[in-house]
Amino acid sequence: MKVLSVVGARPQFVKCAPVSRELRKVHEEVLVHTGQHYDYLLSEVFFRDLGIPAPDHHLEVGSGSHGVQTGRMLAAIEEVIAKEEPEIVLVYGDTNSTLAGALAAAKMHVPVAHVEAGLRSFDRRMPEEVNRVLTDHCSDLLFCPTATAVGNLAAEGVTAGVHLTGDVMVDALRENLPLARERSTALADFGLSPKGYYLATVHRAGNTDDPAALRAIMEAFSRLDGPVVFPVHPRTQKKLAGYGIVPAANVRVVEPLPYFDMLALLSGARAVLTDSGGVQKEAYILEVPCVTLRENTEWVETIEDGWNVLVGADADRIVAEAERAGGARRQHSARFGDGHAAARIAAIIAEYEP
Incomplete structure (x- = not known):
């Protein structure tokens, strides 16, 4: 499939690295960098160190208020989607880049896949919480890092296209x-x-x-x-x-x-x-x-x-x-997966039929 991946902020670059590597074994990936993070130490150095391919499209949106930044991204990503005609748009996390990518795709009737779906702080004052909820509700494939995330989506009536993949951050850290x-x-x-x-x-x-x-x-x-x-x-x-x-x-x-x-x-x-x-x-x-x-x-x-x-x-x-060094440590578990989340995501996308 032709997958258009949208990233723009430092945490997304870390998550993108293992997923992009797996995607490119099977799919054609078009990488879009919105420019939400543009400082060298917040952006370019991550592409270098993590071996992420150079973006096919760099939108250079830069900073601004939430509305201005998201609006610029939405318009620019829409143009890229029209040009590239991807079969699916992949977004990560909870930033303005995430929401802009999801909205642009949904409005153009292109399926949306969300890595790190189902997270909730239950605090709508946080811009990230608004981005998460809206992105999840216009996504067709929802890649959940934990069982808690799956439960959060079910509580909101979202069950179709939901997959418990584990967290790609475990892949990256390992x-x-x-x-x-x-x-x-x-x-x-x-x-x-x-x-x-x-x-x-x-x-x-x-x-x-x-x-x-x-x-x-x-x-x-x-x-x-x-x-x-x-x-x-x-x-x-x-x-x-x-x-x-x-x-x-x-x-x-x-x-x-x-x-x-x-x-x-x-x-x-x-x-x-x-x-x-x-x-x-x-x-x-x-x-x-x-x-x-x-x-x-x-x-x-x-x-x-x-x-x-x-x-x-x-x-x-x-x-x-x-x-107190963070309080009393009780237990440590594999709640976030086994380090193979990226491979699962690539496989699920390969099997997806809109």
């Missing part, structure tokens, strides 16, 4: 962790010892657009009993400067890291502090305690198994849970 440990010198470069530091990421609007929340998070980092490696998203960096927030001496502010360096640092951290959905899941898979700087999560499995705890932007809670 393939890339040995490479990261072999190639990355990040721990040595930062003078860190395994389990002797924290890793932090903050990028969600609920934290970055609220000066009080961002200030509380940075205060918590300053109180931790060890160095905090803090790769800062360009948008977060602007907010810190705009609010006049100066990170403490123990907080090592660095540019966004290449994938192998980030993976090496994550696997070696005492705990990770994040508001990223993907990092929560990566931490679980790597058996690293996680402290989530939100009041909800779409990855409830990480909470249920005791590897993750929700603390919001409360400085005291952040410090207490981080120094």
Whole structure:
């Protein structure tokens, strides 16, 4: 089949790598990069390190409000679909690129396949939650990473085309962790010892657009009993400067890291502090305690198994849970699959008949 794959943000590049490799064994893939993430360290370096083929179409949409960005993507993807005439459009995750790809395809009567379908935080204030729900309800093939995701869709009346494939992030981590440990010198470069530091990421609007929340998070980092490696998203960096927030001496502010360096640092951290959905899941898979700087999560499995705890932007809670290394660890399971999700996705697409 001719599959048009739409990506645009850093987490999607990681998920795309194993799926694209499997797709191209059987199908013709046309890769579209919307340009939602366009900074070199958030985009191009991932294509290089993960061996992702160069995009066939780079839309260069760039940043903007949700409406402006999604609208530009929708118009541009529509043109690509008209030109390429794919038999199916494949989208990933929960970004504006995801929704724009799904809507453009659905309106042009091209079947939509959604990788990472069925996730729910049940918080419609999050743009990602709106993107997930809308994308799922206009998808024809829904590739669920967990049984929880399948249940979420069933509760909304979505059962046709639903497949429990496992999570492609397990595929990516199994393939890339040995490479990261072999190639990355990040721990040595930062003078860190395994389990002797924290890793932090903050990028969600609920934290970055609220000066009080961002200030509380940075205060918590300053109180931790060890160095905090803090790769800062360009948008977060602007907010810190705009609010006049100066990170403490123990907080090592660095540019966004290449994938192998980030993976090496994550696997070696005492705990990770994040508001990223993907990092929560990566931490679980790597058996690293996680402290989530939100009041909800779409990855409830990480909470249920005791590897993750929700603390919001409360400085005291952040410090207490981080120094407990994420709370009491109870169990670790193969909830996210066996590392063969990408092959299942390619096979299901091959068998699909609209």
